[in-house]
Amino acid sequence: MAKTIMIVDDSASIRKVVRLTLESQGFDVIDAADGVEALKKLNGVKIHLLITDVNMPNMDGITLVQEAKKLPAYKFTPMMMLTTEAGDEKKMQGRAAGAKAWLVKPFQPPILLNAVSKLILP
Amino acid sequence: MNNIDKAFFYIMPSSIPVVGSLLLIFFTDIAITLSLFIFCCTFGLSLLVGYLLFSKLQLAQAKLASSHQQANNNFLQQTQSYIDALEELMGEVLPVVSKQIKTSKEHVEQEVLSLTDRFLAITKKISLLLDDQRKSDDDAVIGTLLTSTKTILNGVINDLCNLNSNEKTIFQEVEKLSSYTAELESMANDVRNVADNINLLALNAAIEAARAGEHGRGFAVVADEIKKLASSSASTGSRMNKTLDDINTAMASTLTSSKTTTQVYSKTIESSSEHIEKVLTDIENTLYAFKDKSQTLADASEQIQSEVYHVITALQFQDRVTQILEHAEHNLYDFNELLLANQTVPKTERSADLIQTNDILEKMALRYTVPEELANHQATVAGEQKTPGQESKGDDLTFF
Numbered sequence: 276m277a278k279t280i281m282i283v284d285d286s287a288s289i290r291k292v293v294r295l296t297l298e299s300q301g302f303d304v305i306d307a308a309d310g311v312e313a314l315k316k317l318n319g320v321k322i323h324l325l326i327t328d329v330n331m332p333n334m335d336g337i338t339l340v341q342e343a344k345k346l347p348a349y350k351f352t353p354m355m356m357l358t359t360e361a362g363d364e365k366k367m368q369g370r371a372a373g374a375k376a377w378l379v380k381p382f383q384p385p386i387l388l389n390a391v392s393k394l395i396l397p
Numbered sequence: 398m399n400n401i402d403k404a405f406f407y408i409m410p411s412s413i414p415v416v417g418s419l420l421l422i423f424f425t426d427i428a429i430t431l432s433l434f435i436f437c438c439t440f441g442l443s444l445l446v447g448y449l450l451f452s453k454l455q456l457a458q459a460k461l462a463s464s465h466q467q468a469n470n471n472f473l474q475q476t477q478s479y480i481d482a483l484e485e486l487m488g489e490v491l492p493v494v495s496k497q498i499k500t501s502k503e504h505v506e507q508e509v510l511s512l513t514d515r516f517l518a519i520t521k522k523i524s525l526l527l528d529d530q531r532k533s534d535d536d537a538v539i540g541t542l543l544t545s546t547k548t549i550l551n552g553v554i555n556d557l558c559n560l561n562s563n564e565k566t567i568f569q570e571v572e573k574l575s576s577y578t579a580e581l582e583s584m585a586n587d588v589r590n591v592a593d594n595i596n597l598l599a600l601n602a603a604i605e606a607a608r609a610g611e612h613g614r615g616f617a618v619v620a621d622e623i624k625k626l627a628s629s630s631a632s633t634g635s636r637m638n639k640t641l642d643d644i645n646t647a648m649a650s651t652l653t654s655s656k657t658t659t660q661v662y663s664k665t666i667e668s669s670s671e672h673i674e675k676v677l678t679d680i681e682n683t684l685y686a687f688k689d690k691s692q693t694l695a696d697a698s699e700q701i702q703s704e705v706y707h708v709i710t711a712l713q714f715q716d717r718v719t720q721i722l723e724h725a726e727h728n729l730y731d732f733n734e735l736l737l738a739n740q741t742v743p744k745t746e747r748s749a750d751l752i753q754t755n756d757i758l759e760k761m762a763l764r765y766t767v768p769e770e771l772a773n774h775q776a777t778v779a780g781e782q783k784t785p786g787q788e789s790k791g792d793d794l795t796f797f
Contacts, residue, residue: 286716288506288513292709295517299524330720330766359717359767361793370797379793381713384706390794 278395279303279320283313283327283339284357289380293326293357296384297391310334310342319348323395329358329365340372353394357382415440477744484736491733495726502722509715516712520705527698539684546680550673557669561662568655575648582641589634592627599624717767724764731760 280302282293290306297304305322307313309331325343327336334342336356343349355376356369366377376390418436421427427435602620606613739751758778765771 284716286506286719288509288712289716291510291513291517292712295520296709299520359720361768366795375797377793377795377797380716381710383710386794390796393796 277301277303278323279305280324280326280391280395281305281307281313281316281322282357283307283310283325283331283336285309285328285331289328289357293387296387300388300391302391310336310339313339314342317343317346317349322349322352324391325349325352325354326357326391327354329356329360329369337368337372337374340369340374344373353396355390355394357387413439413443415443484740487736488733488740491729491736495729495733498722498726498729502719502726505715505718505722509712513712516708523698523701527694527701539688543677543681543684547677550677554666554670554673557662557666561659561666564655564659564662568652568659571648571652571655575645575652578641578644578648582638582645585634585637585641588637589631592630592634595630596624596627599627717769720767721770724761724766724770727764728761732757 280297282290282297282304283306284290284293285308287308290308294304294306305316305320307316310327311333313325313327314334325340327339329336336358340354340356343352343354353375354373355378356366356374357378357380358365359380360366361379369377375394378387378390415436418432418439421435422429422432425432599620602623603617606617606620609616735752735757739747742751758774762771762774765774
């Protein structure tokens with residue numbers, strides 16, 4: 276059965292290219308434009324990985340990771356940040372929130388897929 | 398001008414007559430009264446001259462101060478009007494620039510989104526085409542098709558060969574029969590020879606019977622019957638010969654016809670085999686050409702995949718551009734708000750403290766999310782003229 280990945284980014288074009296990259300490898304994809312929309316969609320649906328941008332309106336990615344980790348269904352779901360931010364301070368915030376990886380945009384599809392394959396639990 | 402200066406103005410001119418009078422008193426014989434008189438007169442005169450000089454100087458100084466004041470006032474007015482004009486310019490220009498940035502951002506977003514959609518559609522179509530191709534160009538499919546076609550066509554050739562072989566067997570049998578007819582012909586000739594000899598014998602017997610006279614009459618009847626038999630045997634032999642001739646003619650005709658048929662069959666089979674072989678070779682060549690094309694297509698599909706990945710990476714420029722433009726827009730907006738807030742402060746109370754350049758720059762820097770933004774900012778603040786190189790190489794992957 277295909278694994279499901281959620282991509283959260285306020286840029287519609289980023290959501291589309293991430294979707295294309297993941298779907299080409301047989302993953303199912305759910306998307307959301309910000310943290311609030313993402314939490315609304317995380318209503319118990321099984322996801323195997325959450326990929327989120329950091330800077331977004333309404334709710335940023337780091338808060339989203341913190342909030343999602345509070346939900347029992349997503350406590351052990353691997354989460355990864357996909358952002359233009361490359362500063363160590365921000366990375367530490369992401370790590371503290373519970374993210375397992377940090378990928379700086381623009382990403383190359385093979386590198387994203389490599390990160391995904393390492394993060395998704397069998 | 399302070400009091401010392403004032404005293405200096407009085408003392409300096411008066412000091413000359415005082416010194417002169419004192420010299421007159423001590424070193425000449427002029428009466429002291431006259432000396433005192435001269436001293437008083439010169440001293441008074443000196444004071445008058447000092448006063449006049451001082452008044453003139455004061456007048457000149459006042460005039461100079463007044464002209465300085467005028468110049469200062471003019472300068473202040475000009476500076477104030479320059480600041481007012483600058484504020485007005487900023488107030489007009491900043492919202493316009495903000496609006497232009499916003500529009501550019503929206504355009505970039507819209508167009509890149511449309512570009513991305515089209516690109517996704519093309520990618521999906523290519524992917525479907527390549528999948529179809531992969532299904533049809535399976536080696537096993539080509540192999541099976543070739544083998545089954547070969548089997549069927551070879552079966553047809555075998556059937557034809559069998560037919561030809563049967564025909565040849567018949568031909569050989571007929572040929573064998575013709576050798577029997579020669580034997581039969583010889584036997585018919587023997588019959589005819591025997592009949593001739595019997596006929597001769599009957600003739601001799603009849604002669605001998607005639608010689609015997611009355612006693613040989615019975616024997617003459619027998620000889621006559623034998624002659625009839627011999628004649629009948631000879632006739633049978635002739636008929637046999639004729640029939641054998643007929644059979645030979647028919648067999649020769651059959652043999653010729655059979656030979657021709659066999660030759661035609663052989664030629665037909667040979668030609669059919671050649672045609673079938675050619676058709677099979679053509680099919681094989683076509684299929685392998687097709688397979689080569691499939692391989693080319695498969696190679697192309699790998700290149701396409703790599704190109705698709707490059708485009709996916711390149712399309713993400715919109716995200717960075719949008720963020721940079723958004724921050725520029727917000728920073729200009731904040732700057733404009735600051736100017737508007739400062740304009741509400743009475744002009745007499747405005748000072749440089751209202752504009753904290755470092756604070757503003759620090760606040761701007763806090764917004765940045767793209768490394769190039771920060772690099773540009775730092776380079777510009779440091780006074781560097783050239784734009785720093787592209788910092789956002791991306792793909793910096795860190796696992797925690």
